[in-house]
Amino acid sequence: MDRPALADFLRRSRARLRPADVGLADGPRRRTPGLRREEVARLTGMSADYYTRLEQARGPRPSRQMLTALARALRLGDDERDHLFHLADEQPPRADRFSDDHVPPGLLLILDRLHDVPAQVMSDWGGVLAQNAMADALTGPGWPGRNVVLEWFADPAVRDLFPPEDHEEHSRAHVAQLRAVASARPGDPRPAALVARLRARSAEFADLWERHEVVVRRAEAKRFVHPVVGVLELECDVLAGTGRGHLLIVHSARPGTTAYERLRLLGAVGLQSTAPEHRAPAGRAAALRDHPFG
Numbered sequence: 001m002d003r004p005a006l007a008d009f010l011r012r013s014r015a016r017l018r019p020a021d022v023g024l025a026d027g028p029r030r031r032t033p034g035l036r037r038e039e040v041a042r043l044t045g046m047s048a049d050y051y052t053r054l055e056q057a058r059g060p061r062p063s064r065q066m067l068t069a070l071a072r073a074l075r076l077g078d079d080e081r082d083h084l085f086h087l088a089d090e091q092p093p094r095a096d097r098f099s100d101d102h103v104p105p106g107l108l109l110i111l112d113r114l115h116d117v118p119a120q121v122m123s124d125w126g127g128v129l130a131q132n133a134m135a136d137a138l139t140g141p142g143w144p145g146r147n148v149v150l151e152w153f154a155d156p157a158v159r160d161l162f163p164p165e166d167h168e169e170h171s172r173a174h175v176a177q178l179r180a181v182a183s184a185r186p187g188d189p190r191p192a193a194l195v196a197r198l199r200a201r202s203a204e205f206a207d208l209w210e211r212h213e214v215v216v217r218r219a220e221a222k223r224f225v226h227p228v229v230g231v232l233e234l235e236c237d238v239l240a241g242t243g244r245g246h247l248l249i250v251h252s253a254r255p256g257t258t259a260y261e262r263l264r265l266l267g268a269v270g271l272q273s274t275a276p277e278h279r280a281p282a283g284r285a286a287a288l289r290d291h292p293f294g
Contacts (some may be wrong), residue, residue: 006087007057013074014040014055021075021081023112023132038193043073045142046267062088065145065292068102072130072144075105103129107246118234122144124217125148125181125191126174137270138232138251149174150194153202163231174206176215181245185212204239222251229262 002031015034041051053059082092108118253259
């Protein structure tokens with residue numbers, strides 16, 4: 001691991017970004033250009049102290065998951081992402097048609113510009129790759145790097161985000177979408193590994209899988225439960241991404257509706273209103289989350 005070169009690359013990559021480039025407010029006057037260290041740390045989900053030590057060439061070797069988060073936070077292109085991995089003495093993600101964990105900067109730019117609606121970039125088999133501040137406010141931060149299908153069947157606390165009467169439909173939709181992706185990409189080992197793990201660990205998933213229902217995710221209405229603003233009935237639009245299996249998921253409401261006013265309130269309340277139960281789960285799902293497919 002080339003710590004000095006890694007530290008220099010991180011500093012220079014941070015310096016070329018403005019807060020607006022990553023969906024953050026400019027805030028008070030800045031003495032130097034670029035993002036602050038604590039802002040990069042927040043975007044990656046690591047501590048500010050850990051990131052500072054990386055920039056000072058005295059940090060531990062970052063994990064592959066952390067390198068992926070850094071590449072995403074610093075808006076690195078494919079070549080820059082590979083360079084980052086090489087500096088940390090790691091092999092970059094395989095450049096094949098199933099490599100969908102790196103979100104191109106252009107798609108992240110679109111995500112950052114959607115400042116008044118919750119939006120996420122996801123893989124078509126349920127992996128959360130990135131989400132904006134409004135999505136953090138709606139469902140809680142900490143989702144990038146996790147898989148919503150895995151979490152849905154592994155941790156009951158995730159279901160508190162939705163009204164109980166909607167749970168059965170969500171379960172069916174998750175399984176039907178996963179089956180569609182798994183059959184469309186038989187050479188991709190990650191959806192198949194997720195199916196095998198969930199069939200072995202979740203009786204509900206196994207039962208739904210045997211029904212052989214198939215659904216490709218498209219626009220739909222979806223209800224969320226928020227501890228401050230209440231129930232939000234939002235339109236969920238699914239937009240295709242870059243041809244790597246990326247989906248841009250946007251939740252919105254029609255002006256003049258109750259949901260629209262509650263969505264505006266959500267934007268005003270922001271992350272400070274996010275209750276612990278709306279954060280990414282850390283309980284019973286841990287046993288299932290230790291998997292090789294992200």
